[in-house]
Amino acid sequence: MTTQFGAPARFGSGLLAEEMVAALGAQPGVQKVPSAKLTLFVRRAFLSRDECAGLVARIDAHRRPSTISDPNGDAAFRTSATCDLDAGDALVAAVDARIASFTGLDPAYGEPMQGQRYAVGQEFKGHTDYFEPNGVDYLRFCSVAGNRTWTVMIYLNEPEAGGATRFKAVDKIVQPETGKLLAWNNRRTDGTLNPSTLHQGMKVRAGVKYVITKWFRERPWG
Ligand SMILES: O=C(O)CCC(=O)C(=O)O
Numbered sequence: 001m002t003t004q005f006g007a008p009a010r011f012g013s014g015l016l017a018e019e020m021v022a023a024l025g026a027q028p029g030v031q032k033v034p035s036a037k038l039t040l041f042v043r044r045a046f047l048s049r050d051e052c053a054g055l056v057a058r059i060d061a062h063r064r065p066s067t068i069s070d071p072n073g074d075a076a077f078r079t080s081a082t083c084d085l086d087a088g089d090a091l092v093a094a095v096d097a098r099i100a101s102f103t104g105l106d107p108a109y110g111e112p113m114q115g116q117r118y119a120v121g122q123e124f125k126g127h128t129d130y131f132e133p134n135g136v137d138y139l140r141f142c143s144v145a146g147n148r149t150w151t152v153m154i155y156l157n158e159p160e161a162g163g164a165t166r167f168k169a170v171d172k173i174v175q176p177e178t179g180k181l182l183a184w185n186n187r188r189t190d191g192t193l194n195p196s197t198l199h200q201g202m203k204v205r206a207g208v209k210y211v212i213t214k215w216f217r218e219r220p221w222g
């Protein structure tokens with residue numbers, strides 16, 4: 001595999017943080033959010049409007065209520081709907097390949113892509129995407145592929161109000177914009193889990209919000 005940025009193709013599971021930062025930062029149109037606590041990149045218009053519309057249609061066709069790991073007693077913690085996207089679908093496969101090429105992450109380390117849909121009033125309260133090593137669900141979700149390393153998330157549309165993604169620890173709020181990609185390292189440069197990745201999908205106030213999420217792991221997924 002070669003990458004859009006022409007560097008050696010693979011950074012494996014994403015644990016080589018400096019290489020990823022250099023490669024992602026060198027890509028056209030990529031902004032790195034200035035923070036010493038969190039490695040977060042933003043790339044506007046990563047997907048076209050047509051690609052986003054195609055993914056929205058697939059999410060609407062197969063969505064189910066979202067779930068969380070390590071249930072915390074708050075039934076309203078994550079109120080959205082989730083869709084497991086079919087890796088055999090040509091559009092999903094093309095987007096998957098473009099994410100791998102863009103990040104330099106080995107596609108073998110990626111979980112199957114998911115879609116998320118938030119109607120008015122729905123949200124995903126503050127959380128980290130990695131699994132808590134001491135949590136009750138750790139072995140269930142992490143025994144084969146290990147914990148999550150990088151998160152890639154793409155907004156597929158723009159709700160009329162609300163639905164921003166907030167990174168509270170670094171005081172950053174990202175507004176949904178059709179095709180805009182976010183990518184962040186769930187770890188610090190030394191590989192330890194980074195609590196400053198704490199983020200929330202804020203309540204949609206008007207309209208509907210759709211995103212796709214793609215998580216990468218420490219070891220190959222399947
Ligand atoms: O919808 C958002 O803005 C955030 C989604 C998210 O954090 C997740 O699915 O893990």
Ligand SMILES: [Fe+2]
Binds near residue numbers: 127128129199
């Ligand atoms: Fe998240």
